Amino acid sequence: MTRxxxxxxxxxxxxxxxxxxxxxxxxxxxxxxxxxxxDATTLRGVARAAGVDPALxxxxxxxxxxxxxxAMDLSVDPEVLVSQVLDGDLADIGDRLVRxxxxxxxxxxxxxxxxxxVRATASSENVSGLMREALTHLIFDRIAARLxxxxxxxxxxxxxxxxxxxxxxxxxVRIEPLASLDDDAVVRLVGPTIQRYLTADL
Amino acid sequence: MTRxxxxxxxxxxxxxxxxxxxxxxxxxxxxxxxxxxxDATTLRGVARAAGVDPALxxxxxxxxxxxxxxAMDLSVDPEVLVSQVLDGDLADIGDRLVRxxxxxxxxxxxxxxxxxxVRATASSENVSGLMREALTHLIFDRIAARLxxxxxxxxxxxxxxxxxxxxxxxxxVRIEPLASLDDDAVVRLVGPTIQRYLTADL
Numbered sequence: 001m002t003r004x005x006x007x008x009x010x011x012x013x014x015x016x017x018x019x020x021x022x023x024x025x026x027x028x029x030x031x032x033x034x035x036x037x038x039d040a041t042t043l044r045g046v047a048r049a050a051g052v053d054p055a056l057x058x059x060x061x062x063x064x065x066x067x068x069x070x071a072m073d074l075s076v077d078p079e080v081l082v083s084q085v086l087d088g089d090l091a092d093i094g095d096r097l098v099r100x101x102x103x104x105x106x107x108x109x110x111x112x113x114x115x116x117x118v119r120a121t122a123s124s125e126n127v128s129g130l131m132r133e134a135l136t137h138l139i140f141d142r143i144a145a146r147l148x149x150x151x152x153x154x155x156x157x158x159x160x161x162x163x164x165x166x167x168x169x170x171x172x173v174r175i176e177p178l179a180s181l182d183d184d185a186v187v188r189l190v191g192p193t194i195q196r197y198l199t200a201d202l
Numbered sequence: 203m204t205r206x207x208x209x210x211x212x213x214x215x216x217x218x219x220x221x222x223x224x225x226x227x228x229x230x231x232x233x234x235x236x237x238x239x240x241d242a243t244t245l246r247g248v249a250r251a252a253g254v255d256p257a258l259x260x261x262x263x264x265x266x267x268x269x270x271x272x273a274m275d276l277s278v279d280p281e282v283l284v285s286q287v288l289d290g291d292l293a294d295i296g297d298r299l300v301r302x303x304x305x306x307x308x309x310x311x312x313x314x315x316x317x318x319x320v321r322a323t324a325s326s327e328n329v330s331g332l333m334r335e336a337l338t339h340l341i342f343d344r345i346a347a348r349l350x351x352x353x354x355x356x357x358x359x360x361x362x363x364x365x366x367x368x369x370x371x372x373x374x375v376r377i378e379p380l381a382s383l384d385d386d387a388v389v390r391l392v393g394p395t396i397q398r399y400l401t402a403d404l
Contacts, residue, residue, distance in 0.1 A: 001283030014225050019329070046397060054290075068207075071384060073257060083286070090355045093320035118324060119325045120323045121324075121370075121374075122320060122321045122325065122370065122374055122375075123321045123324065128374065128375040128376070131375060132375055132376070134376055135377070136377075153378065153379055154379050154380065154383070154391070156379065156380060157371060157377045157381075158380060158391055158392070159370070160367075160371050160377050160380075161364070161367040161368045161370070161371035161377070161392075162363070162364055162395070164365065164366075164367040164371055164375070165362075165363040165364050165365065165366040165367020165368065165370065165371075166363045166367065167361060167365065168323075168324065168363070168366045168370065169362050169363035169366055169367075170363070172323075172324055172330065173323060173324075173330040173334055173366070174330070174334070174363050175334055175337070175338075175359045175361060175363070176355070176359065177355055177356050177358065178359035178360060178362075178363060179359075188404070189356070189360055189399075189404060190360070192398070193395045193398070194297050194393070196395070197391075202390070202391060
């Protein structure tokens with residue numbers, strides 16, 4: 001193959017916005033969030049590991065939170081979901097959390113993606129690290145901040161266990177009758193569990 | 203390599219117990235249990251699909267239950283575990299179920315294997331079908347039979363959701379502090395959830 005037939009030569013005028021630069025930054029960021037967690041990951045460290053100038057990371061991502069959201073490539077906005085859960089009486093937060101969870105899973109556009117995420121979480125140390133950070137940073141820390149209870153970390157890890165299991169049993173392994181139950185019945189079944197984990201004396 | 207150096211020639215007197223026959227039967231059985239479930243799988247059907255005489259299946263396995271146990275290749279005896287859970291007051295069954303579950307997972311020899319099973323269950327339709335049958339047939343049906351409550355199928359599917367999630371959160375994804383909690387604390391945390399799913403008015 002001649003040189004002309006290959007890909008275009010890179011000239012000195014190439015802009016720092018080539019399509020693969022953003023992707024490389026995201027790959028590095030995903031690895032760092034998975035390996036070191038949200039708190040220990042810095043934009044500067046990601047820039048260094050990706051071999052780019054920190055200003056370039058800032059060019060693409062307004063801050064660490066935005067970088068994390070992009071690295072997770074979520075199809076839903078966790079801010080909106082958390083607001084739905086927190087908006088109301090703390091005495092009903094279990095029901096609202098389950099209903100919000102079912103609402104996201106109930107949308108066919110999300111379900112395939114979420115199922116893939118659960119599978120990847122179960123099978124890969126990297127993805128499970130990323131998922132742990134996402135659950136903690138985007139959702140559970142913000143719910144915990146609302147609770148005026150001791151042991152919030154323990155409470156939210158118990159909630160995580162029931163919700164991951166609900167996703168597995170209802171959508172991935174599909175254990176009946178839970179898999180075919182309507183949302184209201186699932187809220188009645190699982191809502192009190194979440195309520196107890198979040199607000200009861202444990 | 204000479205013929206003598208290779209494996210022995212198969213004479214007409216070859217017994218129907220060649221090492222790979224049992225393995226072939228198990229492969230077919232595993233597929234059938236995963237695809238069609240425990241109830242719809244028959245020794246005759248497995249023999250036909252494996253291309254062997256039904257008597258040969260009976261030669262290796264005393265019955266369908268034994269074939270299923272061998273196909274699951276479990277490192278623990280579910281009969282013993284279920285007996286531990288059922289042996290006592292129904293008012294404490296939630297705590298006993300969680301304690302038995304943690305006891306199995308707590309043994310290093312089992313943990314790697316069980317983690318692999320959870321991962322495989324999440325990632326493969328085949329394995330998740332097999333796991334669904336195993337949980338139902340070996341464990342949950344037998345616990346349900348002990349409960350004098352309506353909706354036993356719903357109850358045990360709710361229990362399955364919490365226990366699968368506990369396995370994911372504590373051993374696979376390792377969400378803290380749940381992952382490092384001692385067994386007694388996990389029983390206090392999760393036992394009441396299982397108790398409610400099994401015996402409360404839902």
